[in-house]
Amino acid sequence: MAPNLLGSSTLLANTAEPVQIISRPVAYGTYHTQTSLGKGGQFSASRYRSKIVWRNVFVFLFLHIAAIYGLSLLFTQAKWKTSLFVYIYCVFTGLGTTAGAHRLWAHRTYKAKLPLRILLMIMQTTALQNHIYEWVRDHRVHHKFTDTDADPHNAKRGRTLDLSDLEADSVVMFQKKYYLILAPLFCFLIPPLFPWYFWSEPWWTSFYTVGVFRYTLTLNGTWLVNSAAHIFGTKPYDKTIKPTENRFVAWIAFGEGWHNYHHVFPWDYKAAELGNYRLNFTTAFLDFMAKVGWAYDLKTVSPHMVKKRVQRTGDGTWEEVKNGKMNGDDNDHQFHSDALWGWGDKDMKDEDICHIKKYNNLS
Numbered sequence: 001m002a003p004n005l006l007g008s009s010t011l012l013a014n015t016a017e018p019v020q021i022i023s024r025p026v027a028y029g030t031y032h033t034q035t036s037l038g039k040g041g042q043f044s045a046s047r048y049r050s051k052i053v054w055r056n057v058f059v060f061l062f063l064h065i066a067a068i069y070g071l072s073l074l075f076t077q078a079k080w081k082t083s084l085f086v087y088i089y090c091v092f093t094g095l096g097t098t099a100g101a102h103r104l105w106a107h108r109t110y111k112a113k114l115p116l117r118i119l120l121m122i123m124q125t126t127a128l129q130n131h132i133y134e135w136v137r138d139h140r141v142h143h144k145f146t147d148t149d150a151d152p153h154n155a156k157r158g159r160t161l162d163l164s165d166l167e168a169d170s171v172v173m174f175q176k177k178y179y180l181i182l183a184p185l186f187c188f189l190i191p192p193l194f195p196w197y198f199w200s201e202p203w204w205t206s207f208y209t210v211g212v213f214r215y216t217l218t219l220n221g222t223w224l225v226n227s228a229a230h231i232f233g234t235k236p237y238d239k240t241i242k243p244t245e246n247r248f249v250a251w252i253a254f255g256e257g258w259h260n261y262h263h264v265f266p267w268d269y270k271a272a273e274l275g276n277y278r279l280n281f282t283t284a285f286l287d288f289m290a291k292v293g294w295a296y297d298l299k300t301v302s303p304h305m306v307k308k309r310v311q312r313t314g315d316g317t318w319e320e321v322k323n324g325k326m327n328g329d330d331n332d333h334q335f336h337s338d339a340l341w342g343w344g345d346k347d348m349k350d351e352d353i354c355h356i357k358k359y360n361n362l363s
């Protein structure tokens with residue numbers, strides 16, 4: 001998701017109508033986010049008008065020039081401790097997005113105790129990619145509707161997305177309320193203080209490296225997920241959707257590149273079938289938090305469920321299908337309208353919910 005630096009959200013330099021996201025109260029007192037699909041509730045490719053938001057283009061152009069200057073400082077003037085700190089802070093920021101905004105709040109793949117929620121909220125604030133509430137809203141829409149904009153099958157269902165779980169989370173609502181103060185503070189002002197205070201790095205060197213360069217780098221990592229992992233790679237779980245399995249993105253984005261799997265099973269806390277820590281650092285972090293007791297009710301997908309889906313909609317690149325140990329295509333079709341945003345999506349089948357609960361020992 002692109003950050004909402006200047007008011008308009010969802011896309012960086014591009015806006016596309018008519019999918020307008022609005023939030024409004026409904027009769028029973030909770031807030032729902034609704035996607036407006038245009039007249040007759042039908043998506044139509046021709047109804048889209050894309051326009052470049054030049055203001056954002058210039059902001060991001062300036063940001064990237066400043067980031068390149070920051071990068072040059074890392075090679076010429078900055079102390080080695082500052083370079084190391086940039087790396088550590090990249091991880092800190094990245095996990096705020098992957099483990100926090102994405103796997104906890106957007107998809108509800110696990111539950112987190114208050115200290116972890118506060119930590120993840122601070123980490124996510126340093127990422128400056130919109131506050132959690134807006135990030136999650138956009139991301140749930142991405143899962144539910146992306147790749148389906150021109151699909152006439154899509155408009156018939158799933159047009160309201162429930163965000164009441166976020167409204168019940170005081171940590172999310174606190175960040176939303178004070179975001180305009182918290183975001184610049186945690187993204188640009190507090191991080192450079194560490195090198196400046198602890199090892200006397202000049203303030204501006206610290207600002208351009210730990211502040212600007214680190215921010216821009218993590219921003220590009222996030223964009224990779226929503227670009228490269230929707231274009232390049234295999235589709236072992238569902239060949240009818242755009243998201244792909246992409247090792248490079250998985251490595252860069254702490255395990256968020258197993259995107260074909262993730263779009264098919266968005267409630268899995270690993271966001272991948274296998275728990276390889278090297279290409280899924282977020283899973284390592286969450287497993288550690290589960291050991292400490294701060295993360296609990298982690299949800300995964302049973303091998304049975306994976307196999308069933310691979311056989312039904314996979315592209316034949318799943319290991320056992322490739323090796324000829326399993327038949328990979330029963331010629332069924334999976335329509336886009338079956339897309340889910342995560343645990344708690346009202347379109348989830350009851351039998352699937354029961355199966356997942358049983359498999360993960362959830363009450």
Ligand SMILES: [Zn+2]
Pocket residue numbers: 102106107139143262266
């Ligand atoms: Zn997702």
Ligand SMILES: [Zn+2]
Pocket residue numbers: 142225226230243259263
């Ligand atoms: Zn995606």
